[in-house]
Amino acid sequence: MTEYDNEPIPGLPGILPPGETIVWQGSPDWRSLARTAFHTRLVAVYFAGLSLMAALFAVRHGAYAGLELTVSLGLVGLGLLHVLAWGSARTTIYTLTNRRIVFRIGMAVPKCINLPLGMIASVDFAGRANGTGDLPLTLIGAPKLGYVALWPHARPLKIARPAPMMRSVPQAATVAALVARTCLAANPNGRIAPIEHAQAQTPRTAAPAFEEAHPA
Template identity: 70%
Template sequence: MTEYDNEPIPGLPDRLPPGESILWQGSPDWRALARAAFHTRLIAGYFGALSVLALALARSDGGYTGVVMTALLGVVGVALLHLLAWASARTTIYTLTDRRIVMRIGIAVPKCINLPLATIASVDLAARTDGTGDLPLTLTGAPKLGYLALWPHARPWRINRPQPMLRAVPGIGTVAALIARTCLAANPGPWPATPDERRAPAPMTLEAQAA
């Protein structure tokens, strides 16, 4: 038995209320999550540079133990980061309904975060060439969400005002457009001009960025 066996619907803490329906569910691509959130390529490059430096120094004194230890430490470290990314992606489910976005996240301490569509002021899009991407969500009011509680499903460096983020989502263009249309349907315009007063993202903007 796992901590998710008591979920009536995978990714949701309870059954949906009458009239609410699921429009999309998805999980991060663990390889893209490893690169974007756990910076595996950067860490691998760092240890690669250290290994080259250790090799250059070893040629002068004839001792290659430092080279082996540095390379081994890099391999183990990057492998552990990939394992964390895989576990994070495996335990994460993003759910879009016609009323809210639900983020089921957490490896050791699972939690579900409910984000009603009316509280979403805007949705940003960061697409990658591999078809995955991130969707940071700007919320209205003063969200009581901690950065560490959200990470790695939080927009980087937004610590004082954390922003939930759907990370490494496959098929990001289609998902972004669907979320935009759903927010528009739940919060029909006209929208105010200032970002702080906006209640929903402009769907055409998201579609254009995702293309």
């Protein structure tokens, strides 16, 4: 049994109330998450530079222990970051319903963060060449969300006013269109522009605890 086995619906903390339906569910692509949230490429470049310096020192002085240690640390560090990215993606489910967006996140302490569509002022989109992308959500008011509790599902550098972000979503352009259209349908007077050509994606697994964001 895992901590997710008691979920009545994968990715949600309870049974949906009458009239609420799931529009889309998805999880981050772990390889893209490793590169963008855990910065594996930057870490690889850093250790490559250290290894080059260690290699030059080893050739000059005939001492290769430092080079072996540097390379080993780099490989272990990159391996751990990839494992964390895989674990984070595996335990994350983003759920869009006709009334809210739910983030099921957390490896050590699973939780669900509930964002009613009426709280969402805008949906941004940052796509990548491989089809994945990030969907930062701008919320109305001052929701009580902590940056550390949200990370890595938080917009980078928005620490004082954390903004939830759906990270490394596959088929991101399609999902962004679907999210924008659903938000607009729920809040016709909002500022979210409708985008066409959206389609749903296959759901994945799910989580327990529940946290609801309220405007201050």
